[in-house]
Amino acid sequence: MKVGEKHFRTIWLNADGRSVDIIDQRWLPHAFRIETVDTIDGIATAIRDMWVRGAPLIGVTAAYGVAMQMADDPSDAALEAVWHKLHETRPTAINLRWALDEMTRMLKPLAPSERAAAAYRRAAEIADEDVGLNRSIGENGLKIIRDIAARKKPGEPVNILTHCNAGWLATVDYGTATAPIYLAVEAGIPVHVYVDETRPRNQGAQLTAWEMAGHGVPHTLIVDNAGGHLMQHGDVDMVIVGTDRTTANGDVCNKIGTYLKALAAADNGVPFYVALPSPTIDWTVADGLKEIPIEERASDEVSLVWGKTGDGEIAQVRVSPDATPARNPAFDVTPARLVTGLITERGVAKASRAGLAELFPERRAAAE
Numbered sequence: 364m365k366v367g368e369k370h371f372r373t374i375w376l377n378a379d380g381r382s383v384d385i386i387d388q389r390w391l392p393h394a395f396r397i398e399t400v401d402t403i404d405g406i407a408t409a410i411r412d413m414w415v416r417g418a419p420l421i422g423v424t425a426a427y428g429v430a431m432q433m434a435d436d437p438s439d440a441a442l443e444a445v446w447h448k449l450h451e452t453r454p455t456a457i458n459l460r461w462a463l464d465e466m467t468r469m470l471k472p473l474a475p476s477e478r479a480a481a482a483y484r485r486a487a488e489i490a491d492e493d494v495g496l497n498r499s500i501g502e503n504g505l506k507i508i509r510d511i512a513a514r515k516k517p518g519e520p521v522n523i524l525t526h527c528n529a530g531w532l533a534t535v536d537y538g539t540a541t542a543p544i545y546l547a548v549e550a551g552i553p554v555h556v557y558v559d560e561t562r563p564r565n566q567g568a569q570l571t572a573w574e575m576a577g578h579g580v581p582h583t584l585i586v587d588n589a590g591g592h593l594m595q596h597g598d599v600d601m602v603i604v605g606t607d608r609t610t611a612n613g614d615v616c617n618k619i620g621t622y623l624k625a626l627a628a629a630d631n632g633v634p635f636y637v638a639l640p641s642p643t644i645d646w647t648v649a650d651g652l653k654e655i656p657i658e659e660r661a662s663d664e665v666s667l668v669w670g671k672t673g674d675g676e677i678a679q680v681r682v683s684p685d686a687t688p689a690r691n692p693a694f695d696v697t698p699a700r701l702v703t704g705l706i707t708e709r710g711v712a713k714a715s716r717a718g719l720a721e722l723f724p725e726r727r728a729a730a731e
């Protein structure tokens with residue numbers, strides 16, 4: 364996406380053919396910092412400490428980590444070791460496992476001497492595929508926004524609520540939940556986005572708001588607890604969120620707080636859509652609540668908040684008593700029954716086994 368006059372992706376291979384540059388998202392919106400990562404430990408740190416975050420971007424970053432490993436040591440043992448090293452960085456987003464499995468599948472049959480070049484090629488393909496998938500998600504989601512706009516008074520914006528950041532910063536480009544929004548703006552459809560701040564790490568306040576501002580999308584930041592109230596008062600026409608893992612029967616795992624938005628949407632007749640590329644579907648899991656591992660992150664993420672001080676310093680402040688313990692589950696699971704539709708690159712599916720199998724017939728067997 365454009366940042367000022369320059370076009371950026373969230374990750375790119377450098378001219379050295381080994382290292383990648385990433386937008387270090389920890390400092391947004393207060394600073395735009397690029398970090399160069401050229402070791403597997405660096406890749407693991409960037410994922411674990413959320414320099415990069417968002418299911419698709421985590422997968423692409425891991426794919427480049429595998430490529431770096433193959434450049435250092437292309438043996439089967441090293442390939443297996445890097446799979447485990449990167450897989451353990453964050454447990455919930457399925458794109459991480461998907462990318463590691465895809466790289467391993469592709470590399471195993473190759474002679475070690477061919478693996479590094481092939482790995483970098485495949486990592487670049489996965490990055491490019493992500494952009495294409497998100498563009499298609501945008502086109503499929505745009506139809507929904509257009510239909511809602513047609514029912515509103517001329518010039519009245521479609522009010523969309525989104526949670527966390529499923530924007531271009533969560534992917535290589537375009538985003539998932541934001542792709543339809545960006546295309547709606549390009550199509551001249553009036554939209555307005557309510558941006559959930561998304562405690563505790565404030566991906567909405569810090570990342571989605573920054574994206575919306577950067578792309579000229581009218582938006583309003585709200586606290587996480589305001590969404591239900593706005594829906595009760597008819598201020599929200601649709602909810603669209605991303606996901607870190609959606610199961611074969613349509614259960615949606617996403618940032619903590621998504622489930623509460625879905626409950627409020629169901630209670631107020633507000634359509635609740637989830638935007639996802641197919642690598643985010645876990646065909647091996649049926650019951651999301653029972654089977655998806657929910658990442659528990661450090662309690663400090665709840666007790667300490669990053670921000671910019673009056674004199675422009677980026678700093679953390681404590682928002683609770685020093686001794687107060689905190690729990691920090693990073694995701695929750697929204698049951699399929701609360702999901703209006705799954706916006707994929709192939710179209711909008713009902714949130715059900717049959718709905719997904721209709722769009723992905725090649726997966727029908729795996730989903731049964």
Ligand SMILES: CSC[C@H]1O[C@H](OP(=O)(O)O)[C@H](O)[C@@H]1O
Pocket residue numbers: 416417418419526527528529530533534538539540566604605606607617618619693
């Ligand atoms: C398009 S995936 C975005 C997804 O990832 C975020 O989690 P995190 O920031 O912890 O990586 C959040 O759940 C978003 O919906």
